[in-house]
Amino acid sequence: MALLLLQLAVLGAALAAAALVLISVVAFITATKMPALHRHEEEKVFLNAKGQKETLPSIWDLPTKQLSVVVPSYNEEKRLPVMMDEALSYLEKRQKYGSDKVRVITLVKNRGKGGAIRMGIFSSRGEKILMADADGATKFPDVEKLEKGLNDLQPWPNQMAIACGSRAHLEKESIAQRSYFRTLLMYGFHFLVWFLCVKGIRDTQCGFKLFTREAASQTFSSLHVERWAFDVELLYIAQCFKIPIAEIAVNWTEIEGSKLVPFWSWLQMGKDLLFIRLRYMTGAWRLEQTRKMN
Numbered sequence: 001m002a003l004l005l006l007q008l009a010v011l012g013a014a015l016a017a018a019a020l021v022l023i024s025v026v027a028f029i030t031a032t033k034m035p036a037l038h039r040h041e042e043e044k045v046f047l048n049a050k051g052q053k054e055t056l057p058s059i060w061d062l063p064t065k066q067l068s069v070v071v072p073s074y075n076e077e078k079r080l081p082v083m084m085d086e087a088l089s090y091l092e093k094r095q096k097y098g099s100d101k102v103r104v105i106t107l108v109k110n111r112g113k114g115g116a117i118r119m120g121i122f123s124s125r126g127e128k129i130l131m132a133d134a135d136g137a138t139k140f141p142d143v144e145k146l147e148k149g150l151n152d153l154q155p156w157p158n159q160m161a162i163a164c165g166s167r168a169h170l171e172k173e174s175i176a177q178r179s180y181f182r183t184l185l186m187y188g189f190h191f192l193v194w195f196l197c198v199k200g201i202r203d204t205q206c207g208f209k210l211f212t213r214e215a216a217s218q219t220f221s222s223l224h225v226e227r228w229a230f231d232v233e234l235l236y237i238a239q240c241f242k243i244p245i246a247e248i249a250v251n252w253t254e255i256e257g258s259k260l261v262p263f264w265s266w267l268q269m270g271k272d273l274l275f276i277r278l279r280y281m282t283g284a285w286r287l288e289q290t291r292k293m294n
Contacts, residue, residue, distance in 0.1 A: 043107060057123060059216065059217050065126045066126060068128075069132055070121055072116040072133070114226040128212060129211045130143055137207075137254065146165060153246055160241070165209060189273075219238050232272075240287055
């Protein structure tokens with residue numbers, strides 16, 4: 001009996017190793033190289049207040065504002081206006097950020113959330129750049145908490161630092177409101193993030209993150225994943241470049257209208273996490289120095 005169990009254990013280990021090798025080969029073969037940082041002609045301009053086309057700036061230009069806010073939006077007709085009203089009201093009170101407030105970049109094709117944010121990042125004018133979700137789940141004044149977290153990281157190596165909004169302090173409350181199945185999915189995802197990609201950050205998926213201009217250009221220029229798991233690769237890249245990261249607790253409220261389908265979205269992101277790790281391990285993906293967009 002003991003011999004049979006030993007043989008089964010050896011067979012199981014061999015099958016697991018073979019499966020890992022096979023998945024690694026698949027990850028390597030199917031890996032796309034660094035996405036071309038290409039802008040269609042229509043994506044190089046925006047309409048100003050007079051309805052005239054103006055050329056968008058570049059993140060590689062000198063900053064002309066203290067803060068840029070990038071809000072990815074896809075079918076957000078109901079949630080976006082509420083978020084924008086709150087954000088603009090807050091920024092008006094601070095009286096720091098100029099009068100030409102909103103610029104809309106219309107993308108020719110759906111690049112995914114990560115791809116849309118990257119296009120916005122690359123057109124930003126601010127010394128600091130905030131990415132924020134269109135649902136307004138995080139209260140906009142909490143940007144002050146991220147600014148403090150960023151400043152506490154000084155001195156910034158090569159002027160690079162990141163402050164991530166976090167909902168980790170709300171975990172117990174969220175567990176009480178979730179089903180056991182969704183709680184299991186959440187813990188499984190957190191384990192995969194920690195085991196495969198990002199150490200020391202409890203909440204990688206909060207869409208409220210503040211970057212120095214240099215950190216944004218470095219990380220987003222190296223990004224491969226353009227859909228839901230892009231946050232994880234972004235922070236993985238930051239840790240590989242030894243960019244300091246602060247995780248800051250923020251106020252957060254769940255807003256109806258999420259486009260994530262719990263089981264299938266988590267399954268897709270779990271696959272993406274595994275492939276992120278394997279593709280960097282096998283050399284299919286390599287980190288490069290900052291590249292400029294064509």
